Amino acid sequence: MKIDTIISRLKERYPPGKFGSRDPFRVLISTVLSQRTRDEVTDRATEKLFSKFGDCSALAGADAGDIEDMIREVGFYRVKAPRVKEIARIISNDFKGKVPDDMDTLLTLPGVGRKTANCVLVYGFGMDAVAVDTHVHRISNRLGLVKTKTPQETEMELSRVLPKKYWRDINELLVRFGQDICRPVGPKCPLCPVSELCPSGKKK
Ligand code: SF4
Incomplete structure (x- = not known):
């Protein structure tokens, strides 16, 4: 089946990490910071922020201006700084300092949409969920x-067409594939491990 072949070839190229092994709070804040921001910038800002404010209670008590200084590189940092503080406070x-592990409760947090909630469930708690960001949305369509x-339609459709055993994998695989080969602009189709299965690639 096409999807099995795609997943197995991408897994060969990008061996998946251990799901549920990351700190859910850090996943949550990092994903909030990632909105409209390049991946490498998000990683740098997250590192900087957590090296100054190591956990939820430190961030809850931080000055919003100090948070701004740490995340200045990310898009909409002035909006995100008070949001990060408010999430930490809530x-x-x-x-009690523990990130909720269910979608409905996560969605009540400020600035948290389905993508962020699903990333927390997958990477923070190791649960089966389809986390759709810009890479997953673009490549699934290609x-x-x-x-x-x-992206929300993509999440619903992928949840329907993708066997559940692949739900956790899909985000990491397509993000890495999207950064490496199937880029937003100028995808490297001649190097693509699934090119013969891709209707967009065949046209090129
Ligand atoms: S063939 Fe090109 S467009 Fe299709 S998945 Fe591969 S890199 Fe992306």
Whole structure:
């Protein structure tokens, strides 16, 4: 089946990490910072932020201006700094410092949409969920796995067409594939390990 071949070839090239092994709070904050920001910039800003404010309670008590200074590189940092502080405050006060592990509760946090919530479930808790960011949305459409206009539609469609055993893998695989080969602009189709399965690639 096409999807099995795609996943197995991508897994060969990008061996998956250990899901559920990351700190859920750090995954949550990093994903909030990642909105409209390049991956490498997000990683740098997350590192900087957590090296100054190591955990949820430190961030809850931080000055929003100091948070701004740490995340200045990311898009909309002025909006994100108070948001990060508020998320930390809510988790500290209302959830005893523990990030909730269910979609509905995660969605009540400021600035948290389905992509962020799903990333927390996958990377923070190792749960089966389909986390759709810009890479997953773009590549799933290029490969013809879905035919959708928005990441949310892609999440719904992928949840339908993708066997559950692949849900956790899909985000990491397509993010790494999207950074490496199937780039937003100028995908490197001649180097692509699944080119013969891709309707977009065949046209080139
Ligand atoms: S053939 Fe090109 S467009 Fe298709 S998945 Fe590969 S890199 Fe992306």
